[in-house]
Amino acid sequence: MHYQPAQKAGSMERLEARPISAARVGRPLYEKRRKIFPKRAEGRFRRFKWLVMLVTLSIYYLTPWIRWDRSAHAPDQAVLVDLAARRFYFFFIEIWPQEFFFVAGLLVMAGFGLFLVTSAVGRAWCGYACPQTVWVDLFLVVERFIEGDRLARMRLDAGSWTFDKVCKRFAKHAIWLVIGVATGGAWIFYFADAPTLMKSFVALEAEPVAYMTVATLTATTYLFGGLMREQVCTYMCPWPRIQAAMLDENSLVVTYNDWRGERRTRHAKRAAALGEVVGDCVDCNACVAVCPMGIDIRDGQQLECITCALCIDACDGVMDKLGRERGLISYATLSDYSANMALATNNGAIPIDPRRVRDGNGVFVEGIRDFDWRIIFRRRVILYFGIWALVGLGMLYALVSRDRLELNVLHDRNPQYVVESDGSVRNGYVLKLLNMIPEPRRITLSLDGMPSARVRIAGQAPGDGQSFSVAVDPDKVTSFKIFVTLPKESLVEAQSGFSFRAEDPSSHERDVYRTKFIQPGTAK
Amino acid sequence: MADKHKHVDDISGVETTGHEWDGIRELNNPIPRWWVYTFYATIVWAIGHAIAYPSWPLLTESTKGLLGYSSRAVVTAELANAKAAQAGNAERIASSPIEDIMADPELKQFAISAGASAFKVNCAPCHGSGAAGGKGFPNLNDNDWLWGGNPKEIYQTIAHGIRYDGDEETRVSEMPAFADMLTPDEMRATAAYVLSLTATPSNPALVELGKQLFADNCASCHGADAKGSREVGAPNLADAIWLKGEGEQAITDQMRSPKHGVMPGWVNRVGDPVVKDLAIFVHSLGGGE
Ligand code: SF4
């Protein structure tokens, strides 16, 4: 194991932290994972991440337990994917399978949302909200709680298998597994009534698929969050690749500002005494030690960096102690960074000279560019936002204007018509009435466009001939076979087709289905 | 391997794998070892799967696999389950008279579904998959019934057939050939009269003579009003439905040398419960009485 105890660099604690990407030569074709022991970071980004973690985990674990009263005929769980009945409930919204485009629309919005966020503030999804990041953070909290911070963990890992080590490792993995079970457990509650399922699950009476799902998700959570961690981001996830393609010179990325940091030195005081010009970086490696991806941001922007900004926190702490300005590592755009680099190197003519960026009093010169929030509102961001909002508005419109009563009509295919003995012609139809509210209703069905036609439900006596009323179950499709008969002398009425009209007399909700009436000579 | 890739890329400082294509070298950014192990694991899995499940094709079949799984056995079990699930209703249909089945909506629906599938297997060859029949084969959807259209009568017809040698209870009727009894002109006149009941004949002058001939020769079976008789399976000639073809020529042909359809009796082939299913299904098609 590659570590040494902390040393002192002037007043600065120095960590011996070697980034995983350090080796460039002599590597095998297949490489063993190098263990990473992220140190605990403190600062504003870390605080923000704690908050995000609290909110996202709460949403995930608690949502299935929110109750939402619909009616006696529908489940009272606010968010429920009822696969058996093919219904999706989301608070006041209920979605039937044919309305699945709402979910597709949400996915489109999620996609454009990611484009939007990435082009505005870079890989914020990866750094803050991705479940992989959040759960790894959670697992690291457990790890630190039991094994201590970075140095203690490294020592423990390198040490022999003492009783203490066995206990600690056992406790850590046990808690990880418990988190895994809780994660898998929360997942299944989205697919059934949570309190009921909880009871039967604990009593070992739930469906086998519930246990299989929990087992699978426990395994993946434990594996990805506890054992694989950064490997998932670097090797398994396609998203970093896609995001990399969406960054431009104005995207915010975590940047080591070498125009003020270089030449880095561990012996700033000695260098100053010798009159050497050095930068702000004291090479304390704090940024490497906190990095959950185990990389050195000072090597420049790299694929592995999830922009969690913990290295910013770490370095800001160091700069505070040294009495320098924060932001040696900062969120910066490539264009600002390049401008500042150009200033520090006289457009690349000389190596970085920190004297070019500060005046005699150590204050940054005028030409140093700082991040300007207005750069976020550039064309592509506005475009992404426009598309995102458009899809959202379209879905909103579709949602408020959608029908909760729908009529579908299937004309009999074989035979297409039947001639009765009096010469009248009969056509058969299957009517499907979709009552999409969780209340039983009575629906009136009538013919429109063939005044002489007579309609009856198969197996029932004809009513008044032009209309009838049926009871439909709550939140169900009711389908029934009907016959429409047109007298011989009125067959001309059928020429341009006719409509079935379904109407709820109490709410006046209605749906109309235009169809045709086939008679000898028109059959195809 | 290691000694082969000594070349180091100038720009990135990363060693190459030693592979070169037209001067382009591949950098050695190693893939993780677990990735390779995962690959090996899939191979092991495949071997295990090939041992446990049917896999290797032989000349006539494939290896059976240690678990003895067979998709055919699964289907057989599913079919047996489905049969078992239907057993209750099937028994009730077997033991109930047809009126009782008609009075029980659930049982009736079950009979209709069972009848629909039995119809496709046994009846569709003549009556068509939609039961719409064809020339010489009655359409079962309409409300014109030769032998009666209530479930009991339909049951009787299906069970014992029509003009079927193999069943003593079969329905029998035979229209005599009038070639020997009437002259061609008389037959033409009769046809003109029959057609005039529902349409305009080609020569209305013949109708008067035809009416007389009809009363003398045909009314005994088809009735004085030509509306037929279910007692003897004589078709209604005053309606819009023509079993043997439409028009004066078809009527004349049928008088000269009548064609008689034969339907086998089904009760001895498919059994009483299935005939009940069929009768209720046919009744449900829309013309049932
Ligand atoms: S960039 Fe900051 S945290 Fe990293 S080594 Fe330099 S001073 Fe330390």
Ligand code: SF4
């Ligand atoms: S380099 Fe910094 S921002 Fe990137 S992953 Fe590491 S700690 Fe997070």
